[in-house]
Amino acid sequence: MPSLAATATQTITLTALPTAALVLLTLGYIGLCWLLPFRRCQNCTGTGWTRTPLLRRTRPCRRCNGDGVRLRVGRRLFNHFAHLRRNAR
Amino acid sequence: MSIDENRPRDWDAGLAELLDGGQPATGTHFDVPLDERPQRGGMPVEQPDPPAPQRDIIPAVLRSWPALRAEISATGGRWAHVAGFHAVRSPWYAGKTGFYALLGGFKLAGRQLRWWWVDEARSLEQHAADNADGTMWLKVHRESKSTRTFRGLVLIGEAAALLVGVPLMVAAAPWYATAGVAILAGLGLAQVGKPAGGQIVSRAQVAARFRKLNPDIVLRAYYAAGLGHPERPGQQIAFGSTMARDPSGTGSQVVIDLPYGKGLDDAIKARDKIASGLDVALSQVFISRDPSSHRRHVLWVADRDPLAVGAGRTPLLRCLQTDIWKPAPFGLDERGRLVELDLMWNSLLVGAFPRQGKTFAARLLALYGALDPYVKLTVLDGGGKPDWRKFSLVADRYAFGLAMTRDGDPVETVLEALRELKDDVQARYEKLSRLPVDVCPDGKLTRDIARNPKYDMPVRMVVMDEFQEYFDLGEASKEIAALLVYLVKVAPAAGVIFIDATQRPSGIGNGQIATQFINFRDNHQVRFSLRTGSYNMSDLVLGAGAYSEGYDSSTLLPSYKGVGILRGASDETPTVRTHLADADDAEKILKAARLIRERAGTLSGMAAGETVARQRRDVLADAAAMFTGEAGMSWQRLAARLAERLPEHYADITAETISAQLRALGLPSVNVKEDGRSPKGVKLIDIGTAIQRRDR
Numbered sequence A: 001m002p003s004l005a006a007t008a009t010q011t012i013t014l015t016a017l018p019t020a021a022l023v024l025l026t027l028g029y030i031g032l033c034w035l036l037p038f039r040r041c042q043n044c045t046g047t048g049w050t051r052t053p054l055l056r057r058t059r060p061c062r063r064c065n066g067d068g069v070r071l072r073v074g075r076r077l078f079n080h081f082a083h084l085r086r087n088a089r
Numbered sequence B: 001m002s003i004d005e006n007r008p009r010d011w012d013a014g015l016a017e018l019l020d021g022g023q024p025a026t027g028t029h030f031d032v033p034l035d036e037r038p039q040r041g042g043m044p045v046e047q048p049d050p051p052a053p054q055r056d057i058i059p060a061v062l063r064s065w066p067a068l069r070a071e072i073s074a075t076g077g078r079w080a081h082v083a084g085f086h087a088v089r090s091p092w093y094a095g096k097t098g099f100y101a102l103l104g105g106f107k108l109a110g111r112q113l114r115w116w117w118v119d120e121a122r123s124l125e126q127h128a129a130d131n132a133d134g135t136m137w138l139k140v141h142r143e144s145k146s147t148r149t150f151r152g153l154v155l156i157g158e159a160a161a162l163l164v165g166v167p168l169m170v171a172a173a174p175w176y177a178t179a180g181v182a183i184l185a186g187l188g189l190a191q192v193g194k195p196a197g198g199q200i201v202s203r204a205q206v207a208a209r210f211r212k213l214n215p216d217i218v219l220r221a222y223y224a225a226g227l228g229h230p231e232r233p234g235q236q237i238a239f240g241s242t243m244a245r246d247p248s249g250t251g252s253q254v255v256i257d258l259p260y261g262k263g264l265d266d267a268i269k270a271r272d273k274i275a276s277g278l279d280v281a282l283s284q285v286f287i288s289r290d291p292s293s294h295r296r297h298v299l300w301v302a303d304r305d306p307l308a309v310g311a312g313r314t315p316l317l318r319c320l321q322t323d324i325w326k327p328a329p330f331g332l333d334e335r336g337r338l339v340e341l342d343l344m345w346n347s348l349l350v351g352a353f354p355r356q357g358k359t360f361a362a363r364l365l366a367l368y369g370a371l372d373p374y375v376k377l378t379v380l381d382g383g384g385k386p387d388w389r390k391f392s393l394v395a396d397r398y399a400f401g402l403a404m405t406r407d408g409d410p411v412e413t414v415l416e417a418l419r420e421l422k423d424d425v426q427a428r429y430e431k432l433s434r435l436p437v438d439v440c441p442d443g444k445l446t447r448d449i450a451r452n453p454k455y456d457m458p459v460r461m462v463v464m465d466e467f468q469e470y471f472d473l474g475e476a477s478k479e480i481a482a483l484l485v486y487l488v489k490v491a492p493a494a495g496v497i498f499i500d501a502t503q504r505p506s507g508i509g510n511g512q513i514a515t516q517f518i519n520f521r522d523n524h525q526v527r528f529s530l531r532t533g534s535y536n537m538s539d540l541v542l543g544a545g546a547y548s549e550g551y552d553s554s555t556l557l558p559s560y561k562g563v564g565i566l567r568g569a570s571d572e573t574p575t576v577r578t579h580l581a582d583a584d585d586a587e588k589i590l591k592a593a594r595l596i597r598e599r600a601g602t603l604s605g606m607a608a609g610e611t612v613a614r615q616r617r618d619v620l621a622d623a624a625a626m627f628t629g630e631a632g633m634s635w636q637r638l639a640a641r642l643a644e645r646l647p648e649h650y651a652d653i654t655a656e657t658i659s660a661q662l663r664a665l666g667l668p669s670v671n672v673k674e675d676g677r678s679p680k681g682v683k684l685i686d687i688g689t690a691i692q693r694r695d696r
Helices: A002-035 A073-087 B011-020 B065-116 B119-130 B134-172 B175-193 B215-224 B264-269 B271-278 B358-370 B386-393 B410-434 B447-451 B467-471 B475-494 B512-522 B535-542 B583-600 B619-625 B635-645 B655-664 B684-695
Strands: A038-040 A049-051 A058-060 A069-071 B251-257 B285-289 B296-302 B328-332 B338-341 B347-351 B375-381 B397-400 B459-465 B496-502 B526-529 B563-567 B575-578 B632-634 B680-683
Touching (some): A069 B134, B065 B134, B134 B175, B264 B271, B264 B296, B358 B386, B358 B459, B358 B496, B386 B397, B386 B459, B386 B583, B410 B459, B459 B467, B459 B475, B467 B496, B619 B635, B632 B635, B635 B680
Parallel strands (some): B347 B526, B375 B459
Antiparallel strands (some): A049 A058, B285 B296
16 A cells, blocks of 8 residues: 555655646636735836936836836636626626 | 564675674664674684593502502512522523624724724725725825734733733732623623524513603604695694503503594594504504594504403402492493493493303303392393303302203293382382372482382393394284383383393294394393404494494404403493303302392392292102102103192103103103003102212
């Protein structure tokens, strides 16, 4: 039994570990989308302001409308589906 | 002051004077000054103030030592019961409290965690995320973050206090303080942990629950019953009093003013609809007259069906002497008030389906009469039930059933009793009219005359059960019917009280007898109807018109025993729950009544043994005495010997009659050897056993 168990564990580990990691990652990302639905805006690095390329003048970030935070992709996807579902009625 | 009839009358002048109210002018025929002119549209008058019920200065409980003692013992008993109840259940309570305290600990922790994490901000954040509103989200997020920091500090402080305080308490404080704090904390946590509305301690006493009546419900009921209209002008229902618990504490009552034109009759007719609108049982709704106005009545709604609760044993069980001139306690009405029935000058008809307490009701009143030694009782039971047999202890005349007994033919006894009554009634009127005015002021029997043996006019009470049987006897009924009709009409005024019970208030006999039956029935003044089969039968017992007044004994439930409608005894027509006097009680009362009568020296008639000798003969002993060494004897020979040796009692006895009498006493008719033949006869040994059986 002990020898059999060792081999079995090994085969399971080989396929299951990446799967489990993937599942955990997905779940973690979903949780993140729920608890912290916004992330820092990559364009303005959270300041809400960008400089124009020509005159280097500051103006509100176009991506985040000056908020400095943007909705995560996952949450945006979820919102999209939620709207579809709501409008389907 | 004469009026000249020949003068032409001046009507206009007269009318003018009448309206002026002035002094009459001479020359007209209005010679008498008239009342002052009435004011148009009525006049306000002062409302009579009802005397407010005054409460005792010193409560009744504190007025006498026995009452105080009874109150103390009752209260103590109640407390002891509560204490015992909870003491037995205390381990269960402790277990429940422990469990709920544990649950409460978790609940409290969860609640504090939710408080820490500012749960209510989460929905705002989600809302901002749903709308992709970054500004809003940031604002809420920052706010809740700082709140969380502060609340976290508070919770850390609390945890530190607990971590330090609990071991310190256990180590340093005296054990009882620790235990007390633990119990208090446990109770507090259990309060948190128990489900909402749940009880750890169960109730020792079950509180009575009742429907609380409020004006809205009453109005809803009345409008639903069509007695008014909420919107139409002048059709509203008004309240003449505030809604109140009634003094006996068994229901709610209110005075209702119906719209003009609607009256008590309408309310009584709509009683079932009102009950439905109030959402209570029909038997809980009582509508009674208010003397001030026909459109006003009192609505009383009982908390529970008052007729389903018995009235208890009769107060006659005290076996004290009664007085027929005072009202007899009969039972309790729907409000729990004592109903008393004036028996003097009255005749009472009791009618109902069989097995509804008809005999018991009639017997209750007969027992009241029996306990007054100055009342001469006549008990005639057409049914022959065991219920009345014990009245042989006190009754002047009695007849049970219709079958021949060793006391003779009951029908004969009835006839003789009624003939004697008629003679007595006629003699009474003679005697009363010859009495001087100072003895007999009203030409009526008085208490003093009735109780004075000199006049020999005691109050008489005639009790007849199943009297319809006496109208169904063929030839004999003719005379009985005529006598009964005469007596029920004339005798009450001479001090003869009639109490008659029947289960068939109509359809007895035919021709003359049927008319006489109806005549007899309808001449009773007071009616008591227990449950009947239909409203017309109820009307026959209660008298015509009872149904249209709202009294219908067929609406009484079969489960009410001894409950009936009493009509004609007073202004009110109460539904009476009669007191109970069962066979044992009746026997006890009758034995006492006999003692009272013996002491008063008024035991008379058959109860005192003053009957024709033949009726009191002991047939068994007489028959046994006829044997001279034989083992058995034929009926013929027995009859012959009885006729020969006891001619004063058995002069015209035949083999058939003696056989019938003895067989009625349970003796078998067997073949006996006699002169070489074996005719039917009786054996001495059987007579011996019958005597033993009877004497045992």
